[in-house]
Structures are given as C-alpha cells and as structure tokens.
Amino acid sequence: MKPPVFILVEPQLGENIGMAARSIRNFGFKELRIVNPRDGWPNPRATAAAADAFDSMDVSVSTSIHDAVADLHSLFATTARTREHQNLSPTSALQHVYSNQKNGILFGAEKNGLSNAHIALCQYAISLPVDASFPSLNLAQAVAVIAYSLQNLNPSLDQNPSPLASQDDIHALFSSLSQKLKQAQYFSPQNLASRTLRIQRLLSNASLSPADVRLLHGIFRALSGKNQPSHNPNT
Amino acid sequence: MKPPVFILVEPQLGENIGMAARSIRNFGFKELRIVNPRDGWPNPRATAAAADAFDSMDVSVSTSIHDAVADLHSLFATTARTREHQNLSPTSALQHVYSNQKNGILFGAEKNGLSNAHIALCQYAISLPVDASFPSLNLAQAVAVIAYSLQNLNPSLDQNPSPLASQDDIHALFSSLSQKLKQAQYFSPQNLASRTLRIQRLLSNASLSPADVRLLHGIFRALSGKNQPSHNPNT
Numbered sequence: 001m002k003p004p005v006f007i008l009v010e011p012q013l014g015e016n017i018g019m020a021a022r023s024i025r026n027f028g029f030k031e032l033r034i035v036n037p038r039d040g041w042p043n044p045r046a047t048a049a050a051a052d053a054f055d056s057m058d059v060s061v062s063t064s065i066h067d068a069v070a071d072l073h074s075l076f077a078t079t080a081r082t083r084e085h086q087n088l089s090p091t092s093a094l095q096h097v098y099s100n101q102k103n104g105i106l107f108g109a110e111k112n113g114l115s116n117a118h119i120a121l122c123q124y125a126i127s128l129p130v131d132a133s134f135p136s137l138n139l140a141q142a143v144a145v146i147a148y149s150l151q152n153l154n155p156s157l158d159q160n161p162s163p164l165a166s167q168d169d170i171h172a173l174f175s176s177l178s179q180k181l182k183q184a185q186y187f188s189p190q191n192l193a194s195r196t197l198r199i200q201r202l203l204s205n206a207s208l209s210p211a212d213v214r215l216l217h218g219i220f221r222a223l224s225g226k227n228q229p230s231h232n233p234n235t
Numbered sequence: 236m237k238p239p240v241f242i243l244v245e246p247q248l249g250e251n252i253g254m255a256a257r258s259i260r261n262f263g264f265k266e267l268r269i270v271n272p273r274d275g276w277p278n279p280r281a282t283a284a285a286a287d288a289f290d291s292m293d294v295s296v297s298t299s300i301h302d303a304v305a306d307l308h309s310l311f312a313t314t315a316r317t318r319e320h321q322n323l324s325p326t327s328a329l330q331h332v333y334s335n336q337k338n339g340i341l342f343g344a345e346k347n348g349l350s351n352a353h354i355a356l357c358q359y360a361i362s363l364p365v366d367a368s369f370p371s372l373n374l375a376q377a378v379a380v381i382a383y384s385l386q387n388l389n390p391s392l393d394q395n396p397s398p399l400a401s402q403d404d405i406h407a408l409f410s411s412l413s414q415k416l417k418q419a420q421y422f423s424p425q426n427l428a429s430r431t432l433r434i435q436r437l438l439s440n441a442s443l444s445p446a447d448v449r450l451l452h453g454i455f456r457a458l459s460g461k462n463q464p465s466h467n468p469n470t
Contacts, residue, residue: 015250023376028366049373056369129388131263134291138284141258144376145383153364177454186457198450206441215433219412222421223458 001098003152004076005031006143007068009118010109012038016140018049020107023144025053028152033068033104034061065118073101077122078146079114080135085125090149093126095163097150105146110139165213173213174203180224236333238387239311240266241378242303244353245344247273251375253284255342258379260288263387268303268339269296300353308336312357313381314349315370320360325384328361330398332385340381345374400448408448409438415459 006024011017021032041061062068069075081087097103108114128145187195241259246252256267276296297303304310316322332338343349422430
C-alpha cells in the first residue's frame with residue numbers, strides 16, 4: 001500500500017513549510033509537494049525550520065495545483081466540514097488514504113486555508129476536531145496532527161489498516177444477536193432497553209472488521225446452537 | 236473529571252511557546268504553565284505566535300518546576316521511552332490524564348527535551364510514535380500532537396474515558412468463551428489454532444471496558460444457556 005503525498009497549496013511562511021516538512025518526516029512520510037510558495041523557492045527560513053528533514057525527503061515545487069496532483073488518485077482536503085464531501089475524521093481517513101495508488105492530502109494557505117476551487121478537486125475532506133470557540137489551527141500544527149494520525153512508521157508491514165465493517169454489517173450482527181438473546185430469555189421488560197443500548201454501543205465502538213463480524217456471527221451461532229434448528233450445515 | 240495542565244519547562248523560543256499555546260487552546264485546553272522561559276516573560280514573539288490564544292487561557296510563569304507542579308497529582312513526561320516509567324502511547328495516556336485531581340503534562344526545552352531530574356518527578360512517560368531515522372520533534376509540534384490526542388472538546392460530558400479491562404479480565408473472558416465454544420463443537424482439529432488466535436485478537440483489540448467484559452460474559456452465558464446446567468441462578 002502506498003503512503004499518501006502531502007501537498008502544501010500556496011503556503012505563505014517559510015517557517016511553516018519547514019516545520020511541516022519536519023513533522024511529515026517525523027511520522028514516516030517522505031513526499032512533500034509545494035504549490036506556489038509565496039516567498040519563492042528555495043526558502044532559507046523553510047530550510048532552517050526543517051531541521052534537515054529535506055535531506056531525506058522528496059520535495060517538489062510546482063506553479064500549478066493541477067501539475068502537483070496530476071499523477072495522484074484520490075485527493076483529501078484538510079478543511080472544516082463541507083457539505084459537498086464525505087467528511088472524515090483523521091481516524092476514519094486512515095482506511096482511505098493508503099491505497100494501491102498514490103493519494104494526496106492538501107493543506108491550504110495560512111490565511112484562509114484551501115479555496116473552494118481547491119476543495120472541489122478533492123474527493124474527501126478531513127476535518128480535525130477543534131474547539132469551536134478557537135478553531136483556527138496553525139498550518140504546520142495541522143500538518144503535524146494529520147501526519148501523526150496517518151503515521152507511516154512500519155513501511156515493511158502492510159500499511160492498509162483493516163477496513164471497518166459497514167454500519168449495515170454491524171446492524172445485521174446486532175439484530176441477529178438480539179434475536180438469539182431474546183430466544184435465550186436474556187432480556188426482561190425491565191432491562192430490555194438498557195441492555196439493548198449497551199450491546200449496540202459495544203458492537204459499534206469495537207472497530208470491528210468485516211472478518212471480525214463474520215467471526216462473531218459464527219461464535220453466536222455456535223453458542224446458541226442448541227436453541228436453533230440444527231439442519232443448517234453452517235452452524 | 237479535570238483536564239490536564241500543560242507545562243513547558245525552560246522553553247527557548249517565544250514562537251514555540253506561542254504556537255504551543257495556540258494548539259493547546261485549539262484542542263480545548265485552557266491551562267498553560269511555563270517554567271523559566273529563556274527569553275523572559277512576557278515575550279512578544281510568543282504573543283504573536285499565539286494568535287490570541289492567551290486571551291482565553293490561564294497562563295502562569297514560574298521560576299521553579301516545583302512551584303509549577305505543587306498542586307498537581309500525577310505528572311506525565313513527554314519523552315522517548317524510559318526504563319523507569321510506565322511508558323504510555325498518547326492513546327493509552329487518555330485513561331490516566333483525566334482524573335478527579337489535576338494532572339500535568341511536561342514538555343522539555345527545544346534543545347534536549349526534559350532533563351533526567353525533570354523526568355524523575357513524573358509518574359508516567361508519554362512517547363510519540365516517530366520514525367527512528369528522524370525522531371526529533373519540534374516542541375510546538377509535539378505539544379500539538381499530544382493536545383490533539385488528549386483533546387478536551389466536550390467539557391460538559393464526562394471526560395473520563397472508560398478504563399480498559401485488565402489483561403486478566405480479557406483472558407478470563409477468552410477462556411470462558413473458548414470453553415463454551417468447545418462444548419458447542421465450534422472447533423475442529425483443523426481450525427482450532429486459527430480460530431483461537433482470531434478470537435483472542437478480537438477480544439484484545441476491541442478496547443473493552445470492565446463493564447463491556449461483564450456484558451459479554453452475560454451474553455455468552457445466555458446464548459449457551461441450553462448447554463449449561465440450569466441450576467445456576469445467575470445464568
């Protein structure tokens with residue numbers, strides 16, 4: 001699986017470019033693209049702030065966003081939530097940013113972030129959870145947090161995190177388990193609502209993969225075997 | 236539950252102090268303590284980099300680390316892994332940093348991080364996962380990542396994340412489930428090893444709380460009810 005490329009679109013301050021590069025490298029990424037840096041390139045302030053990160057990265061500079069993303073597959077806009085995109089948390093972005101093709105993560109300029117035109121190029125939006133009363137992140141800090149959450153530190157391992165089961169799969173598992181528990185008289189009128197809620201929450205929060213869901217279906221079927229018609233050869 | 240206090244110990248650059256404050260505030264924290272800032276206090280560079288964060292935070296400056304931590308309960312050193320401490324990832328730190336008492340997270344100076352004497356004051360170490368070939372994080376970036384991972388964005392909710400079940404509890408749940416599955420003839424000689432491993436992995440990775448473990452014991456007991464002697468009133 002290929003790690004994503006980090007793309008700074010029209011960054012203004014060399015210090016932020018350098019600090020962004022440093023943290024990208026800290027968390028195991030090696031590819032940085034810079035589109036139209038305000039103060040030109042190379043930039044001594046960027047070099048100073050990068051603390052040698054540039055020496056072990058592939059850094060390229062282009063004058064057009066289209067050139068910068070031409071070879072990439074999916075693009076992720078880092079921005080506040082949008083209505084036009086699938087909005088991902090950094091955690092849920094993980095399963096999309098690593099793929100067999102190279103993807104890109106776009107960061108806008110210090111002053112106003114990504115423009116609508118830049119966001120329109122993207123298939124996904126990644127939004128950081130921030131305090132609504134003080135939401136504006138420094139560019140380099142946003143890059144650091146995203147790089148940390150998508151860290152690429154074991155390139156020898158398969159980088160693709162287990163995909164999560166769909167909400168449909170989780171709901172089907174929940175329904176099947178609930179039915180079996182009803183048959184087993186696990187619920188009483190007094191505890192039905194609270195136990196149902198707790199089970200739902202447990203299944204939703206356990207980060208189950210599709211394989212985990214299949215495993216649990218099998219386990220629940222097996223445990224409740226004596227309660228079930230036994231003519232199903234799959235039980 | 237009280238959110239932790241962020242403590243910068245002998246920070247050198249005003250810019251880093253300001254950017255650290257900004258990201259602490261971005262992720263919902265309001266208390267910053269600064270011990271012996273190299274360039275004195277107030278520091279115009281810190282104020283500029285903080286982007287008004289200081290206006291809505293409680294910032295205090297002291298000349299002694301002991302004064303800075305006097306009212307705090309547990310202290311967390313952000314540092315590379317140590318042999319003397321319980322080393323926590325940012326994720327596992329969550330369940331320790333929020334408590335009924337106020338705890339503190341210590342960050343060392345840009346040049347060398349926390350001294351051994353400072354680390355010795357701490358009960359825990361929090362280590363960020365970094366690329367071993369480029370491990371040195373900028374101070375403000377480290378603060379941003381830690382603040383993000385410990386984010387305090389819903390102060391009206393109970394901030395205490397569910398404590399995780401102990402390894403002993405998980406193992407007991409696994410043993411009990413395995414025994415029930417054996418009785419239900421879920422395993423064959425061919426699949427015993429692989430299914431056992433998958434179940435163990437699933438239970439270990441599901442971030443189960445002690446309450447989750449109790450819930451699952453009850454579910455497994457109920458499902459396998461017909462396989463069990465029925466004279467136990469707790470089944």
